[in-house]
Amino acid sequence: MVGxxxxxxxxxxxxxxxIGLPDGIDAECDDVVEAAEAPGGEGxxxxxxxxxxxxxxxxxxxxSILHRGALLFT
Structure with a gap:
């Protein structure tokens, strides 16, 4: 599928x-990693x-937009 x-x-x-996700939050920051490993809490x-x-x-x-490339999901 192409989108x-x-x-x-x-x-x-x-x-x-x-969902109230803060702008510019890093996927590797401790808050995100902990929430991904054990969802719960607030917000x-x-x-x-x-x-x-x-x-x-x-x-x-x-x-993708910046480099005019495609995203590939495998």
Whole structure:
């Protein structure tokens, strides 16, 4: 399936806003890693796994747009 990185980025940003994910948060920071390993708590941490995936998708979409490349999921 072929899609648009621009549209995927828009959708990911909407979801990130919906769960309250802070702008510019790093997928490798302790808060995100801990939330992904043991979802729970308050705010976006309830969606720890989803938050980790969203951050990675947002990073990938931005790189795809910047470098005019494709994202490949295997």
């Amino acid at each position: 648009s990185s621009v549209h995927l980025l828009e959708e990911c940003l909407l979801l990130a806003d919906w 976006w941490r309830v969606y720890g796994i989803e938050a980790f995936c969203l951050i990675r998708l947002i990073e990938g979409c931005r790189a």
